Amino acid sequence: xxxxxxxxxxxxxxxxxxxxxxxxxxxxxxxxxxxxxxxxxxxxxxxxxxxxxxxxxxxxxxxxxxxxxxxxxxxxxxxxxxxxxxxxxxxxxxxxxxxxxxxxxxxxxxxxxxxxxxxxxxxxxxxxxxxxxxxxxxxxxxxxxxxxxxxxxxxxxxxxxxxxxxxxxxxxxxxxxxxxxxxxxxxxxxxxxxxxxxxxxxxxxxxxxxxxxxxxxxxxxxxxxxxxxxxxxxxxxxxxxxxxxxxxxxxxxxxxxxxxxxxxxxxxxxxxxxxxxxxxxxxxxxxxxxxxxxxxxxxxxxxxxxxxxxxxxxxxxxxxxxxxxxxxxxxxxxxxxxxxxxxxxxxxxxxxxxxxxxxxxxxxxxxxxxxxxxxxxxxxxxxxxxxxxx
Amino acid sequence: xxxxxxxxxxxxxxxxxxxxxxxxxxxxxxxxxxxxxxxxxxxxxxxxxxxxxxxxxxxxxxxxxxxxxxxxxxxxxxxxxxxxxxxxxxxxxxxxxxxxxxxxxxxxxxxxxxxxxxxxxxxxxxxxxxxxxxxxxxxxxxxxxxxxxxxxxxxxxxxxxxxxxxxxxxxxxxxxxxxxxxxxxxxxxxxxxxxxxxxxxxxxxxxxxxxxxxxxxxxxxxxxxxxxxxxxxxxxxxxxxxxxxxxxxxxxxxxxxxxxxxxxxxxxxxxxxxxxxxxxx
Amino acid sequence: xxxxxxxxxxxxxxxxxxxxxxxxxxxxxxxxxxxxxxxxxxxxxxxxxxxxxxxxxxxxxxxxxxxxxxxxxxxxxxxxxxxxxxxxxxxxxxxxxxxxxxxxxxxxxxxxxxxxxxxxxxxxxxxxxxxxxxxxxxxxxxxxxxxxxxxxxxxxxxxxxxxxxxxxxxxxxxxxxxxxxxxxxxxxxxxxxxxxxxxxxxxxxxxxxxxxxxxxxxxxxxxxxxxxxxxxxxxxxxxxxxxxxxxxxxxxxxxxxxxxxxxxxxxxxxxxxxxxxxxxxxxxxxxxxxxxxxxxxxxxxxxxxxxxxxxxx
Numbered sequence: 001x002x003x004x005x006x007x008x009x010x011x012x013x014x015x016x017x018x019x020x021x022x023x024x025x026x027x028x029x030x031x032x033x034x035x036x037x038x039x040x041x042x043x044x045x046x047x048x049x050x051x052x053x054x055x056x057x058x059x060x061x062x063x064x065x066x067x068x069x070x071x072x073x074x075x076x077x078x079x080x081x082x083x084x085x086x087x088x089x090x091x092x093x094x095x096x097x098x099x100x101x102x103x104x105x106x107x108x109x110x111x112x113x114x115x116x117x118x119x120x121x122x123x124x125x126x127x128x129x130x131x132x133x134x135x136x137x138x139x140x141x142x143x144x145x146x147x148x149x150x151x152x153x154x155x156x157x158x159x160x161x162x163x164x165x166x167x168x169x170x171x172x173x174x175x176x177x178x179x180x181x182x183x184x185x186x187x188x189x190x191x192x193x194x195x196x197x198x199x200x201x202x203x204x205x206x207x208x209x210x211x212x213x214x215x216x217x218x219x220x221x222x223x224x225x226x227x228x229x230x231x232x233x234x235x236x237x238x239x240x241x242x243x244x245x246x247x248x249x250x251x252x253x254x255x256x257x258x259x260x261x262x263x264x265x266x267x268x269x270x271x272x273x274x275x276x277x278x279x280x281x282x283x284x285x286x287x288x289x290x291x292x293x294x295x296x297x298x299x300x301x302x303x304x305x306x307x308x309x310x311x312x313x314x315x316x317x318x319x320x321x322x323x324x325x326x327x328x329x330x331x332x333x334x335x336x337x338x339x340x341x342x343x344x345x346x347x348x349x350x351x352x353x354x355x356x357x358x359x360x361x362x363x364x365x366x367x368x369x370x371x372x373x374x375x376x377x378x379x380x381x382x383x384x385x386x387x388x389x390x
Numbered sequence: 391x392x393x394x395x396x397x398x399x400x401x402x403x404x405x406x407x408x409x410x411x412x413x414x415x416x417x418x419x420x421x422x423x424x425x426x427x428x429x430x431x432x433x434x435x436x437x438x439x440x441x442x443x444x445x446x447x448x449x450x451x452x453x454x455x456x457x458x459x460x461x462x463x464x465x466x467x468x469x470x471x472x473x474x475x476x477x478x479x480x481x482x483x484x485x486x487x488x489x490x491x492x493x494x495x496x497x498x499x500x501x502x503x504x505x506x507x508x509x510x511x512x513x514x515x516x517x518x519x520x521x522x523x524x525x526x527x528x529x530x531x532x533x534x535x536x537x538x539x540x541x542x543x544x545x546x547x548x549x550x551x552x553x554x555x556x557x558x559x560x561x562x563x564x565x566x567x568x569x570x571x572x573x574x575x576x577x578x579x580x581x582x583x584x585x586x587x588x589x590x591x592x593x594x595x596x597x598x599x600x601x602x603x604x605x606x607x608x609x610x611x612x613x614x615x616x617x618x619x620x621x622x623x624x625x626x627x628x629x630x631x632x633x634x635x636x637x638x639x640x641x642x643x644x645x646x647x648x649x650x651x652x653x654x655x656x657x658x659x660x661x662x663x664x665x666x667x668x669x670x671x
Numbered sequence: 672x673x674x675x676x677x678x679x680x681x682x683x684x685x686x687x688x689x690x691x692x693x694x695x696x697x698x699x700x701x702x703x704x705x706x707x708x709x710x711x712x713x714x715x716x717x718x719x720x721x722x723x724x725x726x727x728x729x730x731x732x733x734x735x736x737x738x739x740x741x742x743x744x745x746x747x748x749x750x751x752x753x754x755x756x757x758x759x760x761x762x763x764x765x766x767x768x769x770x771x772x773x774x775x776x777x778x779x780x781x782x783x784x785x786x787x788x789x790x791x792x793x794x795x796x797x798x799x800x801x802x803x804x805x806x807x808x809x810x811x812x813x814x815x816x817x818x819x820x821x822x823x824x825x826x827x828x829x830x831x832x833x834x835x836x837x838x839x840x841x842x843x844x845x846x847x848x849x850x851x852x853x854x855x856x857x858x859x860x861x862x863x864x865x866x867x868x869x870x871x872x873x874x875x876x877x878x879x880x881x882x883x884x885x886x887x888x889x890x891x892x893x894x895x896x897x898x899x900x901x902x903x904x905x906x907x908x909x910x911x912x913x914x915x916x917x918x919x920x921x922x923x924x925x926x927x928x929x930x931x932x933x934x935x936x937x938x939x940x941x942x943x944x945x946x947x948x949x950x951x952x953x954x955x956x957x958x959x960x961x962x963x964x965x966x967x968x969x970x971x972x973x974x975x976x977x978x979x980x981x982x983x984x
Contacts, residue, residue, distance in 0.1 A: 076564050078697030093696050097570030109561035113583040122579075123569030170565075403890065411786045414779075415797060418804065418858065421815045424826040428818065440829045483712040490708030495701040502709065509720055511971045513919055515940055516964040519947050519957045520726035521719065526737050543719035548712060567698060577708070602808035604922045605940075609948050623810040624926055627817070636824055643814045647807050654806040658799055661806070662866060 025052040026086045026101075026177035026210045028073065033082035035068055042068050044234040045082070050212065055204050058214045059221040060231035061257070069231070070180050070214045074103050086177060097126070102171035103180040106187060108163045110155040116166050117142075117151040120173045134173075141169040144206065161192050168203070178210040185220060197223060218258050222246070230254045252379035255305050261336060263373075264311065264347045268304040270297055270374070277369065277388045280304055283343035286321040290369040291384035302382075303375040310371035311349040313337055313357060319364035323347060325357055339363060425640045429453070433635035452641035462642060464615060465622035466649075471534055472607075472618060473600040476541045480596045481589055483542060488551025488585075489577045493563060503552070509545035514605060522609055532616045537607055541600055547592050554588040555581065590660045594653075598661070601650060619646055730957035737951055748958035757934055758959065761942040764849065768920055768938060771853040772860075773913040777906060779857065780864025785898070787865070788872045798869070802862030809859070809922030816855035817842070817927055848928045848936040856923055860916070864909045871905035872898070911974035918967055939963050 028050040035043040043065045050056045058066035071077040073084055075096030084092040091099045102123075110119050117138050124134045142148035145165040155163055164184065171179055185193045185200075201224055204211060215221055221228050222242045230237045230245060230253075238250035249255035255263045268280040268288075278294035280302065281287050288304075313319075323339030326346070335355035338348050349365055357363055374382040427443040428436065429452050435442045456462055490496075491503050521540060522531075530536035558581060566576045607618045617625065623646050626639065654661060731748055734741035752758050783801055787794045804812070819826040820841040831838035841851035875898065883893045921940040924930055930937030930945075937945075939959065947956025 074564075074568060075696055076567070076698060078700070095696050096564070096567040096698065101568070103565070103568050105561045105565060107559060107561050109559065109565040111562065111565075111580055122566070122571070126570040126575070174569075407786050411783070411797065414783065415800065418801060421819045421826060421858070425815050425818055428824075436824060440824050441832070443829075483715065486708045487712035490705065494705035494708060495699055496703060496705040496709070497701055499701075499706075499709075502713070505721075506716060509716065511968065512720065512724060513915075513964060513967050515919065515943055515960045517720060517723035517727055519943070519953050519960055520723040520730055522948075523730070523735070523737060523739075523953060524723060524726065527739075539715070540719045542712075542715040545716070545720075564698075573705070573708075598806055602806075604809050605944075609944075620808040620810050623808070623814065624922075627810070627814060627926055636818070639814065640818065643811050647811045650806055650808070651803060654803060655799075662802075 025208060026050075027052050027088075028178060028210060028212075029083075029085045029088075030069075030073070031083050031085075033069070033072065033084065034080045035065070035072060035077060036080050042234060043072075046234075046236060047082075048229060048236065048239070050210060052210055053208055055211045055213065055224060055226045057221040057225035057228045058212065058231060059218060059228050059257070060216065060237075062216055064231045065234050066214050066216075066229075066231045067182055070103075070182055070212060073099075073178075073212065074101060074180050075099055100176050101178045101180060102174045102176040103182065104167045104171050104184045106183040108155075108167040108184075108187075110163060110166055110170070112155055115152050115154055116147065116158075116169075119155070119166060120170045123170070123174050137173040137175070138169075141172045144172070144203075145169050160188055161196065164188060164196060172207060176209065178212065179207075181211065181213040183215055184213075185215070185217070200224060218260070222258070230257065232257070248381070248383045249305075249373065250381055252303065252305070252375045252381065255373060255375070255381065259307055261308055261348050263305045263307050265375075266304045266306075266341075266345050266347065268302050268374075270299050270302050277384070278374075280372075280374070282321065282341070283345055284321060284341050288320060288367050288369055288372070290372040290374070291386075291388040292372060292374050292382050293385050293388055297374070297382060301377070305373040305375060305381075306367065306371055308336055308348045308350045310368040311347055312366050312368070313349050313351040313355065314364045314366040317364055319366040321367075322362050322364050323349075325359050325361045325363060328355070328357065328359060330355070337363065339365065425643055428636055429640035429644050431637050433637050436636055452635075452637040453645065455638055456641055456645055461614060461617070461622060462619070462645065465617050465619040466646075468534075468537075468611070468617060468622075469601055469619040472537045473597050475534070475538045476600045477593050477597045479538065479542050480544065480547050481593055484547030484551045484592060485582060485585065485589070486577070487548045488553075488555045489581060491548070491552040492555035493560075493581075494573065506545045506548050509543075510549065518605065518609070525610060531610050532613045536610045537616075537618065540606055541596070541603070544596075544599075547596065550592055551585070551588060554585055558584055587660075590657070594657045594660050598650065598653075727957050727960060730954055731961050733954050735953040735957070737953065741954070744954065748955045749962075751955060752958050752962065757937070758939075758942055760934055761937045761939050762962075764934075764936060765918060765920065765938045768849055768853060768856075769914055769917045771850065772856050772917045773910055775853075775857055776860055776864050776913045776917075777910045779861050780909060781868050781902075781906065783861065783865045784868030784872055788869055798865070801865055804859055805862035807859070810926065812855060812859045813923055813926035816851070816858070820851050820927075842928055843932055845932050845935040848932065852920070852923045852927055852936055855927065856917065856920070859923075860913070864913065867905060867909050867912075868902060871902045875901045907977050908974065911970055911977070914970045915967055915974075918963065918970065939966075 030046065030048040030050075033043060033046045034041065046065075046069065058069060060066045068077055072079050072092070075091070075094065079092040082092075083090055086099070086101075111122065114122065120138045120141060121134045124137065138151065139148070142151055145168060147162060147165045147169060150158060150162060150166070155166065158166065164187075167184070185196055188196060197220060204224070213220070213224060222245075225242055227239060227241055228245050229239050232253050238245060238254045240248070240250075245254060245258055249258065249263075252265075256265075266282055268282055270278055270280050276294060277289055277291045278297055279287055279289050282304070321341060323341045325337055325339055327338040329336040329338070330353070333353050335351045335353060335357070336348055337351050337355065337357055338346065340346055347365065349363070351357060370384050372384060376382070424443070428440075430448040430450065431443060432447075432449050432451060487506075491499065491506075525531055525536055530539070562580055562584075563576055566580045571580065601618075602620055603618075604620050604624070607621045608624070611617055611621065614622075614625070623642065626642065730740065732743060732745060733748075734744050787798050787801075818824065822828055822838065822840065822843075825838065827841070828838040839847055841847045879897055880893065883897055888896065919940055920938040921944065924936050924938050924941050925944070928936045930941050940963065943956050943959045943963065946952050946959060
């Protein structure tokens, strides 16, 4: 079915099902990659290594370059400098079709005039896979994704969730070395998004392959990822497991971007010196003993970061400082208490679900020194270490 | 009080508008009815008194005369050949070019596209004389190629198809690229099936334009056997009223106009789209 | 160029990569082979449009007939042209005709669009009917209208006859011949402006009208303060499209009056036709075409400037 006069005829490859056990997954190495659009640099000397079978999530605000990086791996954007290789073989000079990867688009990009089965088979036919192999793989994908009964429909006759499955199915049948997902859940409504997220997590264990998933949603990133790459402003801010990202954010940006509600930030003074945890002084004069090793820090102005769960409404007078309650958010299992300290800085504290606090109350706040992060003037983070008293 | 007057005023305004529309509709219709009437009358009767149109007897003799002896069929055949070839050629050329301009990058693309758009502003008369001389040298006059080829340069279709291809999400191309499809395959298998509405619009537009074109066929197809229907019908008008008789001429007009009107009724939707599409530029 | 620079820098900074100087894969790269999609059309565009256009300008400076280009005569063709009373008359006739038809078509089209811009079946039918004449060829249109205007057998003559009056000699009177052509042209062409106005009217969001109704605006106020401003741009567009189209009057004049009587209804295009294809003076015909081209370009420029500037506001 190859049309005569193909300009960029691809080499014919046909892989049998047995062949896939051998070389099924990919180690992706991105080295010193640069991308420019005209005068603007979108990605600036970025390096990254993705392990075989890893589920890697690129997380960041829109415009941080995460989608561009994904599209560079796919071959949809050119690489201006640096290299991208899969299993040691350079791919950034290959056309997209020959990189042995599959992509699920945000808009799904299903071919509207082809049936579901044809949508899945199109790519396989283009590389000359035998018809019986194609139909077997399509049937298998249909079973796995529970869209077997929809194979003869056209995309226009499907719901958003079904289209999403077809898009994933189209990627699965190709049995690629790597799957690329470009915000695949953002076009679904909230309930369906949660369900699909869970299904993706299940699928990830059935399909052994490297997966790269781009999102701006921290919950998707936290729940799906083996490792997260947090990106901001053309650069990688941090690479780590979800819990590393959450509990030891490398920069103030990561601390702000991950976690809900947003981490509290309060300007503090570090007195410095001595062994053990450093003591800091808040704007209202309160002194807090932290578990951040003092010997590493120069004395001076820092920003203290602490999540709401590290700040608690303490029973009468037992806290280290006091604040006035501005807003209450009752979430059922817990209550978020927005308070204002004496120097005007805003701190969100946590209290039990049936909190008896009311707006305009003055409450006593305790601060857990072992959950404190300190950020220096360049927004680099200093974390607590075990064995040091907070 | 004021409310009721405003309603009265509204009703009066409505009626005035309605009356005017009806008057215009009658002006639109009357000449056509007159022509139909004349075509159904024997010539001798008309010569005596044209008011005879309003009374029986009516006859379809004039229409039979067309079937019996007339070059009309040859002209219709010529028009069909020219318009069909031109339409198919235009669809092929403009689809390819539209895809190229909308999706692919090549040296000089943007300047070329502007040049094609500027081509829209060139009136036919500015190229006719030179083209006539060139076609004379190439001995293309009084051939079908001579009638068809100039129409293939019309920039409107390129413009229309480019706009249409641009409106198709680019992710489809990207998905197909990842599916190892070549550019031509993407054009042929993925995008072209999605442009059917635009193809229909452009096709009908081109066919109508070609069918009704007058100036170029007039100066290029000068032999009676190479007349298109439009030119052929014009040639019979010069010897109006005398030779074959009014009724016959009118029957010919109806006979020539009916197919295109029927085509219009069938494809009204696409013609309207073509017209409004042209407006959006 | 810039790309080449970048990749050479890359290889300098990482000498390990110089070995593989494979071209960067870039699906958006500017490549000559991509132009293959444009090439077929471009061939016809250049040979049938661009080249004849330039050849025509060249011709206008030469003495030429069908058999070839004669000697260079400079601006002599243009000088002869502007010395020819009939040419000047044909320019005047064309402007007169444009003045007769373009505003009338725009206003009539606007009126019909406003009256028929509703979702009823009868409106849809009338829209189709008013547009139907536009699909006919000029030959049929002129046949129909000659049989209206013609003395003795014409519709007009018959109607006047009922009142015992002689019908005005539309086709043979120097004062009326252009008007007769204008009437037939308006009848033929009114569909396009109507359709353009209809599509403009349908782009006005319905909420604006609902808001106006809530503000107690009456029909005239609504029309003046909402409808008219919204279609102002379309009105200019329609008017200028009609100016450009009617400048090219040919078939109606040739078939209804042969430009007569005494050249009073001869438009520029017909003058070109006569000079080039009856007298076979191609050089002078080409010169006349260039004059028409310039006139039309001015109108097209006016359209571009007027509509773009309004679009920016």
